[in-house]
Amino acid sequence: xxxxxxxxxxxxxxxxxxxDMRHIRLCPxxxxxxxxxxxxxxxxxxxxxRGPHRxxxxxxxxxxxxxxxxxxxxxxxxxxKDLEQRGLIERKSYPVVPRKVEYSLAERGxxxxxxxxxxxxxxxxxxxxxxxxxx
Amino acid sequence: xxxxxxxxxxxxxxxxxxxDMRHIRLCPxxxxxxxxxxxxxxxxxxxxxRGPHRxxxxxxxxxxxxxxxxxxxxxxxxxxKDLEQRGLIERKSYPVVPRKVEYSLAERGxxxxxxxxxxxxxxxxxxxxxxxxxx
DNA sequence: CTGCATCCTTTGGGATACTG
DNA sequence: CAGTATCCCAAAGGATGCAG
Numbered sequence: 001x002x003x004x005x006x007x008x009x010x011x012x013x014x015x016x017x018x019x020d021m022r023h024i025r026l027c028p029x030x031x032x033x034x035x036x037x038x039x040x041x042x043x044x045x046x047x048x049x050r051g052p053h054r055x056x057x058x059x060x061x062x063x064x065x066x067x068x069x070x071x072x073x074x075x076x077x078x079x080x081k082d083l084e085q086r087g088l089i090e091r092k093s094y095p096v097v098p099r100k101v102e103y104s105l106a107e108r109g110x111x112x113x114x115x116x117x118x119x120x121x122x123x124x125x126x127x128x129x130x131x132x133x134x135x
Numbered sequence: 136x137x138x139x140x141x142x143x144x145x146x147x148x149x150x151x152x153x154x155d156m157r158h159i160r161l162c163p164x165x166x167x168x169x170x171x172x173x174x175x176x177x178x179x180x181x182x183x184x185r186g187p188h189r190x191x192x193x194x195x196x197x198x199x200x201x202x203x204x205x206x207x208x209x210x211x212x213x214x215x216k217d218l219e220q221r222g223l224i225e226r227k228s229y230p231v232v233p234r235k236v237e238y239s240l241a242e243r244g245x246x247x248x249x250x251x252x253x254x255x256x257x258x259x260x261x262x263x264x265x266x267x268x269x270x
Numbered sequence: 271c272t273g274c275a276t277c278c279t280t281t282g283g284g285a286t287a288c289t290g
Numbered sequence: 291c292a293g294t295a296t297c298c299c300a301a302a303g304g305a306t307g308c309a310g
Contacts, residue, residue, distance in 0.1 A: 008200045014185055015252050019259045027200030028258025029177040029251065031267055037172055038282070042164040050149055055292050065143045065162030072284060077293055086269045098291045099290085111262055116164065117150050118250045123163025124154045127246055131170055132161070134221045173302070190272055207304060212273055233271045234310085274309075281302070289294075 035086060036112070040071060040079050045109055046116060048089060052104040055080075088112070170221060171247070175206060175214050180244055181251060183224060187239040190215075223247070 008024040036042045040062060047053055047061045055076070062071050071079075080103060083089045088109035094100040122128070143159040171177045175197060182188055182196045190211070197206050206214075215238060218224045223244035229235040257263065 015181070015248070015255050016259070019256065021255075021259050023261060024258060024264070025200070026202075026258075026264055026267070027178055027181060028254050028263050029181050030174070030201060031258065031263035032254050033172065033174065033177060035263065035266055037168065039165070039168065040283095042168060043162055046150070046162065046164050065160070066165060067161075069284085072286090073293060074285095074295085075283060078283095086266050088266070093292095099293085101292060108262065108266060111257060111260075113150070115250065115253045115257055118253045119163050119167050120150050120156075121154065122246060122250055123159060123161075123166065124151070124156055125246075126158060127243065128163050128166035128170065129159070129161055131221050131223070131243060132166055175303095204304085207306090208273060209275085209305090210303060213303095228272095234273085236272065272310090275307085277305085279302105279304075282300085284299075285297085287295085290292090 032115075035088075038079070039067075040075065041083060042116070042119075044079060044083065045088065045105065045112060048103060048105045048109070049113060049116070052092075052102040055101055055103070058103065083109070167250075170223075173214070174202075175210065176218060177251070177254075179214060179218065180223065180240065180247060183238060183240045183244070184248060184251065187227075187237040190236050190238070193238065218244070 007022050008026060009021070036045065043062055043066065044058060047058055053061065058080075059071055059073070059076050062076075080089065080091070084091050084103075086108070087106055090104050090106045092102045092104070094102070143156055143161060171180065178197055178201065179193060182193055188196065193215075194206055194208070194211050197211075215224065215226070219226050219238075221243070222241055225239050225241045227237045227239070229237070
């Protein structure tokens, strides 16, 4: 947040010339991290972009392309709840037994897909794996 | 990482059809978070994309569009070192007094600019500020 | 000016067990 | 199946002070 009520003309402003960002006060890059930061959220959106998934399915899907360890139910539950509260995904519960709950991308979540696509394109060269090797 | 030596055909695969990702083992979205995750790294790249900046300048620039609090030297130093080790930025030290050190985007860092641009475009609608209000 | 050292607080994430 | 409850650990980040 800025002191006073200036609008955002900061670091990101010149990246896309001709874009009207006079009403923006917060750097989108920071917001992006706050919204989909952490180990799983972005990956979850990745999974859901292919269609609705159930709780357990998401958990198993996170294993593929992930870092080896399965997400625990507690964390997955927390992440999903957070994404839902922010309106990025939708939760639909079916009154059957055994229980069935489906998660899917909401409009706000779909708005992130172009970013995701750009990340994937970046990863297609293998750049991300080289960079991580440094650690 | 996957068990065995399968290649990555996971969640992200369908986002960009026609892209050869058979050699990729790790979901780029996860790597992206590991590389530029945290409160500052993405914002730092934002700043540097406009040209070389000095240590102190970066610190001050992070204030604009940031979340109010200034970054402490210790953290800034750590972030810069990490970005440099991974080859995303370059450090150039001038032997003058008082000291002068300039940081700039390296090739690997510039490869991230399309992603950044997409994030900014997403932010231009104000979506990120609405979503963050939920908190 | 550009950092490093020390110490401390907060947050994120994992283990395990249990419930409707 | 879809979560919750408890407890715990590790990592991220902040405050303050000092140094080349």
